[in-house]
Amino acid sequence: MYGEAVALGAGTVLNALATGVGSAFALDAETTAWVELDDSGVVEGAIAGAPDGDTRLIRRCVERVVDRFGDGHGGHVRTESDVPMAAGLKSSSAAANATVLATLSALDVPVGDGADAVLDREAACRIGVAAARDAGVTVTGAFDDASASMLGGVTVTDNTADDLLAREPVDWDALVWTPAERALSADADVARCERVAPMADLVADLALDGRYAEAMTVNGLAFSAALGFPTDPAVEAMPHAEGVSLSGTGPSVVAVGDRDELERVRDHWTQREGDTWLTTTRTDGARVIE
Ligand SMILES: Nc1ncnc2c1ncn2[C@@H]1O[C@H](COP(=O)(O)OP(=O)(O)O)[C@@H](O)[C@H]1O
Ligand SMILES: O=C(O)C1=C[C@@H](OP(=O)(O)O)[C@@H](O)[C@H](O)C1
Numbered sequence: 001m002y003g004e005a006v007a008l009g010a011g012t013v014l015n016a017l018a019t020g021v022g023s024a025f026a027l028d029a030e031t032t033a034w035v036e037l038d039d040s041g042v043v044e045g046a047i048a049g050a051p052d053g054d055t056r057l058i059r060r061c062v063e064r065v066v067d068r069f070g071d072g073h074g075g076h077v078r079t080e081s082d083v084p085m086a087a088g089l090k091s092s093s094a095a096a097n098a099t100v101l102a103t104l105s106a107l108d109v110p111v112g113d114g115a116d117a118v119l120d121r122e123a124a125c126r127i128g129v130a131a132a133r134d135a136g137v138t139v140t141g142a143f144d145d146a147s148a149s150m151l152g153g154v155t156v157t158d159n160t161a162d163d164l165l166a167r168e169p170v171d172w173d174a175l176v177w178t179p180a181e182r183a184l185s186a187d188a189d190v191a192r193c194e195r196v197a198p199m200a201d202l203v204a205d206l207a208l209d210g211r212y213a214e215a216m217t218v219n220g221l222a223f224s225a226a227l228g229f230p231t232d233p234a235v236e237a238m239p240h241a242e243g244v245s246l247s248g249t250g251p252s253v254v255a256v257g258d259r260d261e262l263e264r265v266r267d268h269w270t271q272r273e274g275d276t277w278l279t280t281t282r283t284d285g286a287r288v289i290e
Helices: 056-069 091-106 121-135 143-151 190-195 197-208 212-227 232-237 259-269
Strands: 002-014 021-038 043-047 074-081 154-158 163-168 173-178 243-246 253-257 275-280 287-289
Touching (some): 002 253, 021 143, 091 287, 121 143, 143 154, 197 212, 212 243, 253 259
């Protein structure tokens, strides 16, 4: 009983830590999960390149799928990822979505919009969100990030009700800067984020109006200030990018817009320590590998 699936990392339009409403867009950065189920009743996990990595999330994803669709199975889950962990680029959502889809595949449960499908990808995504809450790796459940990773494009969600408010395909080039430091979402200063709630409401209005790029720039200024991250990378990008923001609870910064213009931003950002890379948005989302 074997399954394999891929899900995507994402960047932030609106951080949900202020009001519970959030927005994110899928990036071309993939996490793959391999799941092998057996009759042991115990789930073990491993993360490629991180022998001491916290596997609670992916083990809990397997357990939740097995509880609903399996028969007391245990087994083994392993992930391998292009998405740096705890850098604001939604590694947890990508790992959860890939693991949920791989486990469903191992149990031969069809997912999607087809006539034989038992659940659609949005429902599969909610299983990963529940597992993230169980594992304590999230503040709001992060349905914003999880839905972007699972469905592709940009999504706007209300994480207090796991409600999908909007979803649109977006076709942008994106520039990502990831410094070496790491910031676990679960350790974020939520009270500081709540202080910028009026700005978060404005960002939500802009996003629901389809003005995603401007929305993310306002988000970046507000949440960089709230969480104590520098705004210099955003100010360097603003003359060239359509939008730029601190992603999630940081420390990564993502700019979107025209490739030629983003290459000019790259000239600034590569002078900083850390990794800077050009990528694109993705509209296809997560998938099972048959
Ligand atoms: N590739 C992965 N495989 C398994 N678990 C992962 C993976 N990536 C992230 N996680 C889980 O998610 C946690 C990080 O979540 P979080 O702080 O929200 O970072 P991010 O913003 O990248 O989602 C990790 O401590 C780990 O529990
Ligand atoms: O844990 C959470 O509830 C969230 C964490 C943040 O993302 P990161 O995990 O990328 O820091 C934030 O952007 C998101 O809207 C909600």
